[in-house]
Amino acid sequence: MKQFIYFTRYVIHSIAGLFLFLSIPIFAQNVDTTALRQEFQRSKSFINEDQLDSAISILSNISKIAQDHQYWELLTTFKVQLARLYEEKEDYDNTLRNYIELIRIFQKNEVPEQLALTYFALGEDYEKYKLYNKAIRNYSLAGSHFNSCGDDLKMSESYIRQSDLYFILENYEMADSTLEIAVQILKRNEPGKDIIEHLQKQVTINNRLGRIDKVLDNNLEILEIYKRHDDHYSAITVQNEIGYNYAERGDYKMALSILLESLEASIKFNVHDSIRINILTNIGITYSALDMNSISIDTLIKVESYYKKITRVGKLARIQDLIAEVYLKQGEIPVALKYSERSIQNALSYGDLTILRDCYKTLSDIYQESDDFKNALKYYGLYSELNDSISVLSFAKQNELYLLEQTNTNRERRMIRMVLDEELEELALENFRIQAEKYQKEIELYRSEKALEEEAQKRKYLILVFIFLACLLILIVSGYISKQKDNRLLKQQKESILNINKELKTKNDAIESGIQKLKDTQSKLVESEKMASLGQLTAGVAHEINNPVNFISSNIKPLKLSISEIMEILNEYRKLNDTESKESNIQKAKELEEKYDIEYLIKELNTILAGINDGAERTKEIVLGLRNFSRLDKHQLKVINLSEMIDSNLVLLRNQYKDRIDIKKTYDEKIPNIQCYPGQLSQVIMNILNNAIQAIDGKGTISVKTKLSGKEAEILISDTGKGIPNDKLDNIFDPFYTTKEVGKGTGLGLSISYGIIQEHNGKINVQSELGTGTTFTISLPLHKKE
Numbered sequence: 211m212k213q214f215i216y217f218t219r220y221v222i223h224s225i226a227g228l229f230l231f232l233s234i235p236i237f238a239q240n241v242d243t244t245a246l247r248q249e250f251q252r253s254k255s256f257i258n259e260d261q262l263d264s265a266i267s268i269l270s271n272i273s274k275i276a277q278d279h280q281y282w283e284l285l286t287t288f289k290v291q292l293a294r295l296y297e298e299k300e301d302y303d304n305t306l307r308n309y310i311e312l313i314r315i316f317q318k319n320e321v322p323e324q325l326a327l328t329y330f331a332l333g334e335d336y337e338k339y340k341l342y343n344k345a346i347r348n349y350s351l352a353g354s355h356f357n358s359c360g361d362d363l364k365m366s367e368s369y370i371r372q373s374d375l376y377f378i379l380e381n382y383e384m385a386d387s388t389l390e391i392a393v394q395i396l397k398r399n400e401p402g403k404d405i406i407e408h409l410q411k412q413v414t415i416n417n418r419l420g421r422i423d424k425v426l427d428n429n430l431e432i433l434e435i436y437k438r439h440d441d442h443y444s445a446i447t448v449q450n451e452i453g454y455n456y457a458e459r460g461d462y463k464m465a466l467s468i469l470l471e472s473l474e475a476s477i478k479f480n481v482h483d484s485i486r487i488n489i490l491t492n493i494g495i496t497y498s499a500l501d502m503n504s505i506s507i508d509t510l511i512k513v514e515s516y517y518k519k520i521t522r523v524g525k526l527a528r529i530q531d532l533i534a535e536v537y538l539k540q541g542e543i544p545v546a547l548k549y550s551e552r553s554i555q556n557a558l559s560y561g562d563l564t565i566l567r568d569c570y571k572t573l574s575d576i577y578q579e580s581d582d583f584k585n586a587l588k589y590y591g592l593y594s595e596l597n598d599s600i601s602v603l604s605f606a607k608q609n610e611l612y613l614l615e616q617t618n619t620n621r622e623r624r625m626i627r628m629v630l631d632e633e634l635e636e637l638a639l640e641n642f643r644i645q646a647e648k649y650q651k652e653i654e655l656y657r658s659e660k661a662l663e664e665e666a667q668k669r670k671y672l673i674l675v676f677i678f679l680a681c682l683l684i685l686i687v688s689g690y691i692s693k694q695k696d697n698r699l700l701k702q703q704k705e706s707i708l709n710i711n712k713e714l715k716t717k718n719d720a721i722e723s724g725i726q727k728l729k730d731t732q733s734k735l736v737e738s739e740k741m742a743s744l745g746q747l748t749a750g751v752a753h754e755i756n757n758p759v760n761f762i763s764s765n766i767k768p769l770k771l772s773i774s775e776i777m778e779i780l781n782e783y784r785k786l787n788d789t790e791s792k793e794s795n796i797q798k799a800k801e802l803e804e805k806y807d808i809e810y811l812i813k814e815l816n817t818i819l820a821g822i823n824d825g826a827e828r829t830k831e832i833v834l835g836l837r838n839f840s841r842l843d844k845h846q847l848k849v850i851n852l853s854e855m856i857d858s859n860l861v862l863l864r865n866q867y868k869d870r871i872d873i874k875k876t877y878d879e880k881i882p883n884i885q886c887y888p889g890q891l892s893q894v895i896m897n898i899l900n901n902a903i904q905a906i907d908g909k910g911t912i913s914v915k916t917k918l919s920g921k922e923a924e925i926l927i928s929d930t931g932k933g934i935p936n937d938k939l940d941n942i943f944d945p946f947y948t949t950k951e952v953g954k955g956t957g958l959g960l961s962i963s964y965g966i967i968q969e970h971n972g973k974i975n976v977q978s979e980l981g982t983g984t985t986f987t988i989s990l991p992l993h994k995k996e
Contacts, residue, residue, distance in 0.1 A: 246272050246284055250291075257295070266295050277315060282324045286312065290331045297335065305335075326355030330368060342375045349375075366395040370408065377411075382418045389415065403439055406432055426455040442479040446472055450489045453496070460849075460993070462499045469493045487516050495532065503540040507533060524565060527556035531569045534576065543580045550576055567596035762822050769822070772815045775806045847994060850888050852916055852923060853877045859896050860914075866903045867912070876915040881923050885994045890966040894974075897959040898927050898986045905931025905984060921992055922972075928985040934978040942976065970994055 249272045256265040269292040276285040293308035309332045316325035333348035353368035369392035376385035389412055396405050409432050416424040429452045436445035449472040456465035469492050476486045490513050497506035510533045517526040530553035537546035550573040557566040570593040577586035782799035860873060867873065902912050910930040917924050934942065943964040967974045971991050978984040 243281060243284060246276060246281065246288075250284075250288065253291070262295055262299055266292060269295070280319070282316070282319070282321045285315070286324045286327050286331075290328070293331075294335070309335075322355045323359045323361065326352045326359065326361070326364065326368075329355065330364075333368075333371065337371070337375065342379055346372050346375050362395050362399050366392040366399075369395070373411070373415075377415065382415050386412065386415045386419065403435060403441075406435055409435075422455060422458050426452065426459070429455060442475065443481055443485075446476050446479065446481055446489075447485060449475070450485070450492060453489075454492055457492070457496055457499065462496050466493065466496045466500065469496060483516065487513055491529065491532075494536075498532075498536045498539065503536050506536050507540075510536065523556050524560040524562055527553045527560055527562075527565050527569060530556065531565075531572050534572050538572070538576050538579060543576060546576050547573075547580075563596055563600055567593055567600065570596065762826065769815070769818050772811055772818070775802075775811060776808075776815070779803055779806065779808065846887070847885060848888050849883045849885050850891075851883050852881060852925070855888065855892055856895060856914055856916070856925070859892060859899055862896070863899055863903060866900075870909050871903060871906055872909075872911045874911060874913045876913070878915075878917040880918045881916055882992060884923050884990060884992050886970055886990065887966075887994075891970070891990075894963040894966050894988065895925070895927075897963050898988075901959065902927055902929035902931065902984070902986075905929050905933075907932065919989070922989045923992060925988040925990075926985060927988075928983060930983045933980040933982055933984055934976075935980055936978075939976060939978060943974075 249268055253265040253268040253272075256262070256268070269288050273285060273288040273292060276282075276288055289308050289312040293305045293312075296302070296304040296308065309328065312328045313325065313332075316322075316328060329348045329352035333345045333352060336342075336345035336348060349368045349371045353365050353372070356362075356365035356368060369388045373385045373389035373392065376382070376388060389408060393405065393408050393412065396408065409428050413425050413428045413432075416422075416428065429448055433445055433448045433452060436442075436448060449468060453465045453469035453472060456462070456468060469489055473486065473489045473493065476489060490509055494506045494509035494513065497503070497509060510529055514526065514529045514533065517529060530549050534546045534549035534553060537543075537549060550569065553569045554566065554573065557569050570589045574586050574589035574593060577583070577589065779799055779802045782795050782802060785795045856875075856877075860875075899912070899914075906912070906929055912930075913926070913928040915926040915928075917926075943960050964974055967988060967990070971994060973987075973989045975987045975989075976984065977987075
């Protein structure tokens with residue numbers, strides 16, 4: 211029954227449209243724009259009264275008249291309003307038909323400005339229903355036609371709309387390029403404060419792309435505009451962001467200079483306390499990055515006092531956590547512990563899981579540094595649990611948003627169907643136009659036959675109208691039947707797609723589970739390999755420490771003897787205060803000097819002390835190297851000195867190569883400190899050095915060289931060992947593959963090293979010649995991308 215009613219309405223509207231089409235020439239003569247505008251206002255009153263059909267009827271009439279008289283601006287207004295009324299009635303077929311008709315009219319009559327406005331309006335409709343790619347296409351077409359009209363401001367607006375949609379689609383490269391075009395156009399036409407909004411959008415996009423230099427350039431440009439307009443408050447806020455940008459680049463001195471200037475300006479212009487405190491916080495962090503820890507702590511304590519005063523518990527927890535980190539860096543463990551505990555109390559009071567998680571991590575680091583591994587493990591466990599909980603909450607939030615989006619899909623489905631039918635609609639309209647032209651020619655030919663009587667002309671005209679109506683009715687019926695078939699087919703296709711999606715989701719879940727298991731296995735293998743390396747080092751390190759310790763202990767006894775002999779001589783000289791026996795005491799002291807050979811005794815004492823000092827320094831060096839190797843946090847990105855890392859590993863391996871292998875070191879002093887995961891990188895260097903030592907039977911040489919190559923640091927480790935056969939070079943990075951004898955290697959060292967270098971966005975290459983030696987080359991970026 212519903213289908214019959216829908217079909218009847220469809221036929222009635224179509225016939226009414228035909229009669230309206232035939233009657234337009236009668237009403238279209240001698241009509242000025244004032245009358246059309248009045249009718250347009252009347253249609254608006256019907257819209258306000260929710261009488262949409264009446265408004266559609268009026269707009270259809272005045273649209274045809276405006277078209278016949280080539281009132282293009284009015285035609286655009288009427289047709290767009292008509293399309294949106296059909297859209298409100300959810301009659302998307304007529305919505306799209308009106309837009310397409312309007313576009314074809316303006317294309318045929320070469321009216322680019324109105325064509326651009328039509329494309330822009332169509333883009334707005336697609337955007338409203340989240341069909342972003344279609345919206346972008348229409349905004350792009352609008353922009354090209356605005357360009358041909360010389361309307362720069364409208365053209366820039368079309369590019370801004372495209373950029374906003376590309377941002378929603380997370381295509382940040384296109385969002386950046388389209389917005390850059392719009393900004394350049396606006397700079398030529400409106401170089402005032404209005405452009406700041408779009409420059410700030412560029413800051414957001416470039417932040418997403420990780421382009422710190424471009425973010426800095428954008429902020430500097432915004433700052434200049436604010437300064438030109440004497441907007442001191444906004445300028446101070448942007449200057450604070452610029453200081454943060456320089457800190458992100460690692461230029462902490464420049465960052466500090468900018469932030470101090472911003473602080474001075476905030477005091478001068480009496481800005482709000484919250485802005486000044488934000489600047490102070492960034493200054494404190496920057497001082498810490500420059501290892502000016504005492505000044506950093508003083509600054510951050512001022513910030514802490516402010517948040518205590520205004521009772522901002524969440525901010526207070528953050529600042530106290532920062533202070534604890536700086537004290538930890540300075541080595542003041544008790545104070546760091548006190549501040550960390552305070553930050554956790556405030557974080558618990560505030561109830562922010564993210565802040566609490568970070569505070570637990572800091573407290574775990576403090577306990578680890580103080581060798582309280584039990585508490586360090588306890589708080590690291592709490593940190594991990596909170597981190598997992600936050601991830602679960604984030605997933606739940608995403609799922610909630612997805613469900614909300616699914617509840618509003620009815621209109622989108624119909625709009626999608628409209629898009630799928632767009633080409634068919636265009637073909638149908640083109641066919642309708644051709645038929646109309648053909649019919650018009652027949653009418654003209656019919657009127658040219660003057661010999662026919664008036665009655666016969668009318669009869670033939672009515673016959674033609676009847677035939678046309680019959681043909682149109684047949685076309686409508688066949689179109690309706692075809693559309694019903696298409697709808698059924700589309701429904702079947704959707705059901706099939708849903709079933710396929712379910713299967714794909716099941717398979718995807720299984721694959722993700724497998725990948726997670728592989729990652730867990732790989733992590734265990736990495737830890738196993740590192741523990742194997744540490745075990746291999748233990749015997750050598752113990753022997754290496756034993757030598758200097760034995761040397762110190764063996765020198766203690768002669769040291770005591772020498773000191774007692776010197777003290778015996780010294781006591782005789784002390785007795786010189788007794789004037790009666792002064793000469794005898796001097797004589798006795800000189801005899802003791804000759805007896806113990808005071809010159810030799812002093813020389814021997816200095817030699818013993820120098821030996822003890824040398825033994826202590828060697829012991830300290832070995833212990834420090836082992837401590838650095840075992841305690842580096844592989845999950846934390848840090849800035850390290852590459853040469854110091856290599857030296858630490860060589861110290862730990864000294865027992866394996868001393869007295870038989872010559873180590874040649876050539877370090878490039880131009881290499882700055884690099885950003886990496888120190889624990890992982892140290893493991894790579896240890897593996898390669900250990901392999902080089904084991905490759906040399908007897909005496910040989912290992913060369914370690916670093917050099918700066920563009921934006922990368924290179925490490926070259928060469929040995930004069932037995933080399934690797936060419937047929938085995940392609941396999942050395944494969945897991946469990948080893949060229950060593952059974953029981954002397956796991957085959958995981960180079961495989962794990964390869965994975966670590968890949969994680970650092972670097973490269974590792976090997977060159978070897980059998981019987982001559984092997985060279986490993988590691989290339990690392992100076993700044994690792996997260």
